[in-house]
Each structure stands twice: as C-alpha cells, then as structure tokens.
Amino acid sequence: MTRAAHRAVVFAYHNVGVRCLKVLLAHGVDVALVVTHQDNPDEQIWFDSVAETAAHYDLPVVTPADPNVDAIVADIVARQPDFLFSFYYRLMLKAPLLAIARRGAYNMHGSLLPKYRGRVPVNWAVLHGERETGATLHRMVEKPDAGEIIRQQPVPILPDDTAKEVFDKVTLAAEMCLDGVLPALIAGTAPHVAQNLALGGYFGGRKPEDGRIDWLRPAAEIHNLVRAVAPPYPGAFCDTARGRLRVLHTLPAADMAAGPPALHAAGGMIYASCGDGGVLRLLAAELDGLPLTADVLGTDTIFLT
Numbered sequence: 001m002t003r004a005a006h007r008a009v010v011f012a013y014h015n016v017g018v019r020c021l022k023v024l025l026a027h028g029v030d031v032a033l034v035v036t037h038q039d040n041p042d043e044q045i046w047f048d049s050v051a052e053t054a055a056h057y058d059l060p061v062v063t064p065a066d067p068n069v070d071a072i073v074a075d076i077v078a079r080q081p082d083f084l085f086s087f088y089y090r091l092m093l094k095a096p097l098l099a100i101a102r103r104g105a106y107n108m109h110g111s112l113l114p115k116y117r118g119r120v121p122v123n124w125a126v127l128h129g130e131r132e133t134g135a136t137l138h139r140m141v142e143k144p145d146a147g148e149i150i151r152q153q154p155v156p157i158l159p160d161d162t163a164k165e166v167f168d169k170v171t172l173a174a175e176m177c178l179d180g181v182l183p184a185l186i187a188g189t190a191p192h193v194a195q196n197l198a199l200g201g202y203f204g205g206r207k208p209e210d211g212r213i214d215w216l217r218p219a220a221e222i223h224n225l226v227r228a229v230a231p232p233y234p235g236a237f238c239d240t241a242r243g244r245l246r247v248l249h250t251l252p253a254a255d256m257a258a259g260p261p262a263l264h265a266a267g268g269m270i271y272a273s274c275g276d277g278g279v280l281r282l283l284a285a286e287l288d289g290l291p292l293t294a295d296v297l298g299t300d301t302i303f304l305t
Helices: 016-024 050-056 072-079 121-127 163-187 219-229
Strands: 007-012 030-035 083-086 105-109 132-137 149-156 238-240 243-252 262-266 269-273 279-287
Touching: 007 016, 007 072, 016 030, 016 050, 016 083, 016 163, 030 072, 083 149, 083 269, 105 163, 105 279, 121 132, 121 163, 132 163, 149 163, 163 262, 219 238, 219 279
Parallel strands: 007 030, 007 083, 083 105
Antiparallel strands: 105 132, 132 149, 238 243, 243 279, 262 269, 269 279
C-alpha cells in the first residue's frame, strides 16, 4: 500500500519553530527528521527549545553546523520527504536541499511579504513605526524570502508595543497561518501567488551597537528604537558624562516642555528631551549598570548627544 503524502523534514528553531512543529503533528504529518541549532552559550536564550519539543514526541533530531553538507543531504534524501519546512531556522538551505522534497519546500517568515524580507523582520518593522506585520508561509527558492506566497496572517503593532510583544503576536500568527492552510497544502489545492518584490525590501541582521541612541533625532524615532531593541534584546543606549545610559522602556510625553537633549526628573518621573523638541518619559532605564530612578537622578541634568 502506498503511504499518504504527509512526510516532512522540518528545519526549525525558536518559538515559531516550536509552535509550527506542533501544528504539523496535530495534522498527522509524519515528521521524519527535525533539524535545529545547538544553543549559543553567548546568546540569551529566552525562547522555547525545538530540540526539547522534538524529544517530547520522540522525533529524531540533528544539529549540524551546516545543513547543506553531503552527509545531511544524503540523510534527508533517504527519508524521502514529501515536504521540507523551515520555521525560523537560521541557516540558508541551498538548492540541493530544496530539491529533495517532491511536493516542495516551504518557509514561515515573520512579516507580510514582500515587506521586510531577510533578517529580524519584527525588529525592523517596530523600528520603522509600522502599525501592522504578520506571518507569511511561502515556497522556498534560492533567493531568500522570494518564493510564492501560500498564506498570510496579519497582526497589529500598537504604538507602544515592544519587539518582544510583537514577536509573541507573530508567533501566534504563524501558528494560525500554518494551521489554516496545511490541509489545502497537503491536498495540493493551496494557492501559490507570486510576490512582487518591488513592493518590499531586504533587511540584514542587527548588532547590539545598532541600539545606540542619537538624541538629536526626533522623539518618535528614538521611541521606536527603544521599542525595537527592548529586552530580551540588548537594549537602546548612549554614553553620558555619568556613564552608559541604557533606556529600556519609554512613552511619549506630549505635555512636557522641551529643551536641548537632556535627562531631568520631574514629579517622580524621568524625562528625556529629544532633537525635534519632543519629550520621552523613561519608564525603565539604567545608568552605569544600576537602575535609574527620579530619586537617583535628583535635581541633576544629564545632557545627551
């Protein structure tokens, strides 16, 4: 008897990887192999473990440094998958891997493609003040995030949401997106819509240094930067005469009078004046590694650049 065409090899990491792997299992997909990453000891691991989830379901797991090496490709060929899925896996899958699955290779991306192709799309969307993002399941081709769109699930970005809050929404959106279209994908009836790549752009990864604040910029722009890199990401920062200032949570303060870029305390709160005359209220901040409160700042003014 011929087996049902439901066998998959899954490349996955992070919360989206965990939730989408569980969606496949809930739909009866035969997961022949899970390919994931070993956690980096230098990275703050705040997210769920795909390897641990796979172990709970007795799924075979490998963690190659490069999934495109001959041994891994041969192993996957031997498992005869119908589908390959990539759910927040961090490495590129090259053409020989993508060609293995006879019914296609599909990736879940954390934006509404073709917007924000590439790395850390949630952080970029928050940084740019977007009011909407989402998750997109698309066919994988050699060019990153460029294949046909199968389904999208939008989510709102509220004006004061942090990247972590938006990422949590996108994780749920990814689960809903896959759960909603998987029966049609298995049945061969799912739509495949070509992207118009001219309507979006490609974005690279971000480094901790990219969180440096230029206080001469507009308040809205600085607020978006703080939101985009707030914990568990490295945080927004600048250097002052009193040491390094790390800004973790802000809100616009439209009713405050502005001056040159500086920190000052008023009414038990800390405020920062920005380059365009706008003011931000600092709800959480650190100075030289210690919590900065209005009492700590007192009557001092810290000028910012």
